[in-house]
Amino acid sequence: MATYLAGRVIYAIVAIFIISVISFILIQAPPGDYLTAQVTRLQGSGLKLDEAQLENLKAQYGLDKPLHVQYFRWVGQMFRGNFGYSFYYRFSVVYLLAAYMPFTIILALITLAFIYIVSIPIGIISAVKQYSVLDYVFTILGFIGLAIPNFVLALVVMYFFYKTFGISIGGLFSREYVDAAWSLAKFGDLVRHLWAPVIVVGVAGTAGIIRVIRATMLDELGRDYMQVARAKGLSEFKLIMKYPVRVALNPILSTIGWQLPNIIGYFVIAGIVLNLPIIGPVLLNALTAQDMYLAGAIILLLSVMTVIGTIVSDIFLAMADPRIRYY
Amino acid sequence: MRYWRSIIAVVLLVAAAAMTAAAYQEAPMFEKLVAEGKLPPVAERLPENPRVLTPIDSIGRYGGTAHVYSNSQFWLWSGEMVGFEWLTTINPDYTWGTPNILESVEYDPGTSFMTLNLRKGLKWSDGVEFTSADFMYHWQFVANNKEIYPTLPDFYQVNGIPLDMNALDDYTVVLDFFGQPNSLFFNNLATTTTAQDWQWWFGMFQPAHHAKQFHPSFIGVDEANDQAAAAGYASWVQWYWDNTGCYFSMQDKPYTATAPTLTAYVCVERTPEQAVYERNAYYWKVDTAGNQLPYIDRIILHFVESTDVLDGKIISGEVDAEWISASLDSLPVYVDNEELGDYSVLMWETPAMSCLELNLTHPDLAIRAIFNDLRFRQALSLAIDRDELNEATALGLATPRSMSVPVESPYYVEGGDTAYIEYDPTTAEGLLDAMGLDQKDADGFRLRSDGERLRLTIESAEIAAGLELIREYWRDVGIDVELKAQTQDLLNERVAANLIDIMPGGVEFNIEPSFSTLPQFYVPLTYTWPGLWGNQWALYYNTDGAQGLEPPAEIQALQDWYNEIKTTATVEDRIAPAQNIMASMRDNIWQIGLLGGQPSLVIVKNDLKNVPEAALMTWDLSRMVPYNPSTWYFEAREAITEAWPDRF
Numbered sequence: 001m002a003t004y005l006a007g008r009v010i011y012a013i014v015a016i017f018i019i020s021v022i023s024f025i026l027i028q029a030p031p032g033d034y035l036t037a038q039v040t041r042l043q044g045s046g047l048k049l050d051e052a053q054l055e056n057l058k059a060q061y062g063l064d065k066p067l068h069v070q071y072f073r074w075v076g077q078m079f080r081g082n083f084g085y086s087f088y089y090r091f092s093v094v095y096l097l098a099a100y101m102p103f104t105i106i107l108a109l110i111t112l113a114f115i116y117i118v119s120i121p122i123g124i125i126s127a128v129k130q131y132s133v134l135d136y137v138f139t140i141l142g143f144i145g146l147a148i149p150n151f152v153l154a155l156v157v158m159y160f161f162y163k164t165f166g167i168s169i170g171g172l173f174s175r176e177y178v179d180a181a182w183s184l185a186k187f188g189d190l191v192r193h194l195w196a197p198v199i200v201v202g203v204a205g206t207a208g209i210i211r212v213i214r215a216t217m218l219d220e221l222g223r224d225y226m227q228v229a230r231a232k233g234l235s236e237f238k239l240i241m242k243y244p245v246r247v248a249l250n251p252i253l254s255t256i257g258w259q260l261p262n263i264i265g266y267f268v269i270a271g272i273v274l275n276l277p278i279i280g281p282v283l284l285n286a287l288t289a290q291d292m293y294l295a296g297a298i299i300l301l302l303s304v305m306t307v308i309g310t311i312v313s314d315i316f317l318a319m320a321d322p323r324i325r326y327y
Numbered sequence: 328m329r330y331w332r333s334i335i336a337v338v339l340l341v342a343a344a345a346m347t348a349a350a351y352q353e354a355p356m357f358e359k360l361v362a363e364g365k366l367p368p369v370a371e372r373l374p375e376n377p378r379v380l381t382p383i384d385s386i387g388r389y390g391g392t393a394h395v396y397s398n399s400q401f402w403l404w405s406g407e408m409v410g411f412e413w414l415t416t417i418n419p420d421y422t423w424g425t426p427n428i429l430e431s432v433e434y435d436p437g438t439s440f441m442t443l444n445l446r447k448g449l450k451w452s453d454g455v456e457f458t459s460a461d462f463m464y465h466w467q468f469v470a471n472n473k474e475i476y477p478t479l480p481d482f483y484q485v486n487g488i489p490l491d492m493n494a495l496d497d498y499t500v501v502l503d504f505f506g507q508p509n510s511l512f513f514n515n516l517a518t519t520t521t522a523q524d525w526q527w528w529f530g531m532f533q534p535a536h537h538a539k540q541f542h543p544s545f546i547g548v549d550e551a552n553d554q555a556a557a558a559g560y561a562s563w564v565q566w567y568w569d570n571t572g573c574y575f576s577m578q579d580k581p582y583t584a585t586a587p588t589l590t591a592y593v594c595v596e597r598t599p600e601q602a603v604y605e606r607n608a609y610y611w612k613v614d615t616a617g618n619q620l621p622y623i624d625r626i627i628l629h630f631v632e633s634t635d636v637l638d639g640k641i642i643s644g645e646v647d648a649e650w651i652s653a654s655l656d657s658l659p660v661y662v663d664n665e666e667l668g669d670y671s672v673l674m675w676e677t678p679a680m681s682c683l684e685l686n687l688t689h690p691d692l693a694i695r696a697i698f699n700d701l702r703f704r705q706a707l708s709l710a711i712d713r714d715e716l717n718e719a720t721a722l723g724l725a726t727p728r729s730m731s732v733p734v735e736s737p738y739y740v741e742g743g744d745t746a747y748i749e750y751d752p753t754t755a756e757g758l759l760d761a762m763g764l765d766q767k768d769a770d771g772f773r774l775r776s777d778g779e780r781l782r783l784t785i786e787s788a789e790i791a792a793g794l795e796l797i798r799e800y801w802r803d804v805g806i807d808v809e810l811k812a813q814t815q816d817l818l819n820e821r822v823a824a825n826l827i828d829i830m831p832g833g834v835e836f837n838i839e840p841s842f843s844t845l846p847q848f849y850v851p852l853t854y855t856w857p858g859l860w861g862n863q864w865a866l867y868y869n870t871d872g873a874q875g876l877e878p879p880a881e882i883q884a885l886q887d888w889y890n891e892i893k894t895t896a897t898v899e900d901r902i903a904p905a906q907n908i909m910a911s912m913r914d915n916i917w918q919i920g921l922l923g924g925q926p927s928l929v930i931v932k933n934d935l936k937n938v939p940e941a942a943l944m945t946w947d948l949s950r951m952v953p954y955n956p957s958t959w960y961f962e963a964r965e966a967i968t969e970a971w972p973d974r975f
Contacts, residue, residue: 030816056477062561077559085559089599090569092559099599155635162643170636175394175629175645178600275636277600290816 008314012307019303020296024071027292027299033063034087034290061087074293084293088285093297096282101301103172104278107197108263114202115209115259120252122206123213124245127221142207150266154200154273161196170275172197197274201266205259213248220244246320253316257309261302351377352618354389355966357608365975366608367454369619374449376430378612382937382958386614387622391964393647393935396629396637408626408648408956409592409604411949414443414516414531417839419943419953421737424513428457428589432516436896439504441512447498450609451534451587459494464535466492468544475564485509485894492531508896514840534587538571591621591957595971602628605971612957622960624967641930644668648935648959650675650944650951653928655721661930673929674724675944678733678837680923682848683707683785683797684830687917688863688876693775694783694828697764704916706758708747710804711797713921720793721925730848730912730920732837738905743913748920755804764805773805782807785829788815793921794831822856830859832918836947843892843901848918849908850885851878860918885911934962 035057058064062073077084083093091099122142126135158170171178172193177186220226221244229239268280279298286295353361353369360366395408415424415432424432428449433442449457469475470483479489485507493501502512515531543551543563555566571586587593589611592604604626612620631637638657640646642664653661653672661672685704689695697703713727731743759765759773764781766774775781783806785794790812801808808829813821821827834848847853851861851868854875858865864882866875878886888904895901911917927944937959944950 030814036816036819056474060562060564082559091599096599158639162639170631170639178629179596179598179603272632273635275632281632282599 004318005311005315008311012311015307016300016304019307020075020300021071023299023303024074024292024296025067027287027290027295028067028070030290034292035061035063074296078297083297086286086291086294088289088291088294089282093294096294097279097297097301100277100279100282103276104264104267104280105260107172107194107267107276107278108260110194111198111202111205111263112259114198115205116252118202119206119209120213120249123210123248124217124240126210127214127217127244127248128240130218138210142210145203146207148203150200150204150270151273153203154196154270157196157200158274165192170273172277197267197270197276200270200274201263204266205263209252212251216248216251217244220247250317250321253320254313256316257311257313258306260309261306264302350617351613352616354606354619354622354624355968356389356606356624356970359968360608360970360975372450372454372609373613373619374446374611376446378427378446379615380612380620380955380958381615383939383954384937386616386618387937387958387960388966389618389622389624389960390966391623391961392625392627392967393623393961394627394629394645395648396631396640396646396652398631398634398637398652407651407949407951408959409628410590410956411952412589413949413952415513416952417517417948419948421735421839424517427517429516432513434510434513436508436510439506439508439896441502441504441509442495443500443502443516445498445500446611449589449611451537451589452593452607452609453534453537453587454609455534455536455587457534457589458497459500460497461532461535462492462500463494464538465531465533468542469533469538470531472544474562475567482512482515485511508894510895510898510900511843511893513898514844517840533571537586538567541567541570592626595974600630602630603971604628605974608975610957614958621957641670642668644670644932646670646930647932648930648938648956650927650929653930655724655925655928658722658928661928669934670930670932673931673938673940674926675929675939675942677835677925677927677944678736678923678947679833679835679925679927679945680728680730680837681793681831681833681921681925682730683919683921684832684857684860685919686825686828686830686859687861688825689828690825693777693779694781697762697775697781700762701915702758702762703764704919705747706755706762706804707801707806708916708919709749709751709755709758710800711919711921712750712800713748714750716793716796717922719796720791721922725922725925728920728923729916730918731923732842732909733923736838736842737902738842738909740906740909740913743909744920744923746913746920747916752800752804759804759806767805770807771805772802772807780807782809783828784809784811785831786811786813786818786821786827787831788813788818791831819856822859822862823854825854825862827859830857832857832859833921836945838945838947841947842905846889846892846905846908849912850889851882852886852889881911881915934964936960936962 035054055064062070065073074084081094083097085091086093086096089096122138126132126138129135172190173186174189174193177189180186223244225243226239229243230236234242264278264280267276267278268284270276271278271280272284283295283298285291286298351369351373357366357369361368366372393408413427414429416427418425426432428446429443430446431444433444434440443462445457445459451457470480483490485504488505488507490509491503491505493503495501504512539545541551541554548563551563551567555563558566560566560569588607591607591610591612593607594602595605596603606621606624610620614620629640631640634652634654637646637649637652638660641649641653642660644667658672665672685698685707687695687698689698708729717723717725717727727748728744729746729748731740732738734744763776764773766778768774768780773781783801785798785808787794787810790810794810798808798810818827818830822830832848836842845852847858847865851858851865854862854866854869861878861882863876864878864886867877868875868886885908888907891904892901895904929938929944931938939954942954
């Protein structure tokens with residue numbers, strides 16, 4: 001187990017390094033850079049900037065150096081805890097991550113919990129009661145959830161919440177609580193606003209997991225060991241929970257690692273529509289503005305989360321299913 | 328009778344004089360601070376001769392917090408309620424130079440000396456006096472610093488000769504143009520566009536007492552470099568700008584962390600979610616009753632992620648004022664919810680207009696020849712049904728127009744806005760046939776002289792509904808047009824590389840000061856985005872003939888007229904060359920005008936007073952600046968009596 005773990009960690013470090021190089025190159029791949037993008041906007045409104053001034057600005061921003069020099073400067077600074085400066089937001093990247101990450105993680109965890117709590121029981125029921133009314137209802141609901149783009153659902157839910165409960169449109173807090181110190185009232189306000197994003201993003205995630213569990217369960221339900229166990233007089237509930245469910249959870253456990261970054265990904269568009277103070281919309285802004293240090297830091301952070309999550313789920317899997325071998 | 332009248336007049340004059348000399352009133356927020364001695368009395372905070380503003384409806388009352396919204400972190404334009412302050416202002420009626428920060432400006436066209444007179448006792452928001460030293464500091468250590476500006480900013484030069492700046496005393500700055508006539512410099516005193524330097528709109532001065540703490544000439548090069556590196560900057564210049572910044576509202580860092588300002592408000596808190604602004608204790612304007620402005624205590628600028636969210640905030644009545652992101656597309660929704668949200672939708676005018684730019688210096692010689700045939704441009708213009716376009720894209724609220732400045736402009740020429748705008752596809756087809764595009768292929772599309780089908784592509788950052796209509800209009804007269812959406816970045820590169828056939832364009836700032844400063848939509852002057860139509864001619868102009876294409880005589884004339892405008896002795900002398908430019912546009916259809924005069928929406932809560940019902944909205948006038956948001960007030964919102972913690 002120790003060598004297995006050590007091996008995984010080494011792979012992880014290599015993977016993160018490669019990801020950091022690729023993401024840095026990809027961010028820089030579109031034509032132009034942050035500066036040219038902004039200068040263009042200003043030129044549209046009559047700014048005159050000659051070549052010498054533009055070159056000077058590039059030097060001031062460190063954008064005149066070759067790509068690999070910029071990359072190593074970026075990575076070198078990162079080891080000293082300096083993630084650079086966001087040109088677009090005009091805050092340090094560390095400050096922005098600290099401002100946005102906590103809510104991002106809280107929201108993602110709550111959504112993840114919502115997805116599992118809803119989808120695992122439904123998956124089990126629709127497998128056990130295959131082709132029953134319940135199965136059909138859940139299947140239809142699940143597919144609808146999967147098919148509706150979540151920004152559309154977001155708009156509908158937002159309008160509904162505003163019209164029926166008078167909850168202000170967008171955001172995680174009402175205006176008066178955004179800046180207020182934490183209190184019971186502020187917490188209540190947060191809970192009132194949390195519903196919409198959790199449902200909007202959760203519904204799509206739920207549908208997929210229901211299908212996975214249902215399919216794996218169906219494979220297991222017909223197996224011979226089920227007959228044997230029944231013959232031996234095991235109660236139906238205990239039988240299902242102890243054997244097929246355990247097997248059906250395997251695919252869930254092995255994907256748990258990238259569920260978190262996945263959900264953060266779902267939240268990019270939904271986050272814009274719902275105006276959530278989370279990292280998804282920030283990433284999109286950073287990418288469109290070619291704000292490379294900010295975009296790079298976020299992508300790297302999400303990658304690190306994925307890699308660590310994968311290691312964790314590998315360990316879970318090895319523990320939950322003795323048939324899985326590791327090298 | 329007459330005798331009595333003059334006595335009354337004298338009495339009124341004396342009363343007015345007595346009033347200005349008498350106590351000024353201030354907001355409740357500062358009363359306690361003055362009593363505690365933390366802040367000097369209001370009379371000492373105001374200059375000897377404050378600018379007096381006349382509120383358009385009524386004298387206001389102090390109080391309230393205004394909530395405004397922005398969907399961009401980079402452009403804090405919705406923070407415009409905080410205000411811009413220029414040395415002088417241009418007025419919507421084209422009159423020039425109402426003194427603002429300055430008390431007066433004297434300009435002698437004969438000697439070309441310009442004298443700027445400062446208001447005695449005007450103070451920065453930290454209480455330090457604003458003097459000619461702030462101009463001289465900027466001139467010596469910023470404008471002429473080779474690391475900040477490798478070349479002296481354009482507007483400090485006339486015909487390549489730099490001006491010279493001198494301070495006569497603390498309150499008088501003299502600019503010497505060395506005999507070069509330069510009425511254009513009035514633009515730079517009163518402008519949003521010409522005095523722009525990258526992301527800082529700096530004007531001609533900086534708070535010297537503050538900025539010196541960040542300048543290598545005062546703290547040493549090593550110290551500046553070290554501090555900049557420690558703060559994560561690639562160079563001291565960016566660090567310098569971030570800490571000294573510009574002197575007005577774009578400042579987006581908490582007051583204690585950034586430079587003092589001259590605006591009505593100072594920033595007291597800034598997070599990625601919002602910026603909070605509070606009244607400037609040293610603001611140098613009063614109303615006609617002697618109340619120190621502004622009336623509104625605080626402004627909170629909330630950042631939202633999209634215009635959809637902004638629309639949601641508007642209809643639910645959370646937005647106190649909005650004039651930048653409110654779009655015409657959403658007008659029906661805004662109007663439907665007016666009562667529920669307790670706001671009003673005002674329709675202001677704009678001088679803006681939209682057009683299509685044909686690349687007249689196209690790299691493909693066959694296409695270039697076709698585009699340069701006047702009959703082709705006339706035909707394309709006649710083939711467009713602008714009334715339908717108006718209904719489909721602007722709810723019928725715009726006006727069909729050919730490319731022109733507004734009728735109110737002194738540069739307008741007769742017929743400039745109506746050239747070839749009628750919908751006449753038959754005449755259009757006739758013109759196309761006459762110019763030799765009469766051969767068609769099996770699909771009914773016209774062939775070029777070399778037998779190939781004439782295919783044109785309109786490229787833009789987004790495919791708007793209007794473009795789809797135009798494609799159909801032009802296909803109807805036999806021209807094969809395709810639409811192609813690109814990212815803005817790619818579009819920029821393709822414009823600079825001169826690869827584009829046709830691009831939608833438009834001029835948002837169609838009056839002074841942009842017109843004289845850079846009439847790039849009427850004269851080929853820009854070879855990067857948005858300068859497509861005379862791309863290579865503009866390159867030729869900008870490189871003194873080293874690169875690009877030599878322009879034909881009529882384009883040469885346009886550029887010569889522009890050179891003339893740049894160096895006239897007086898503002899009036901510009902009218903003749905500017906009218907020549909407009910007449911050339913009318914006669915040659917250099918660009919195909921579409922719609923103009925589209926209304927600009929201004930949304931205000933019903934308890935916000937002193938906002939004009941209708942007015943002209945344009946970035947040329949710095950949008951709201953002529954309408955003085957510092958005189959706006961809330962009918963009944965409570966006054967804030969405590970200043971922001973730790974501010975004083």
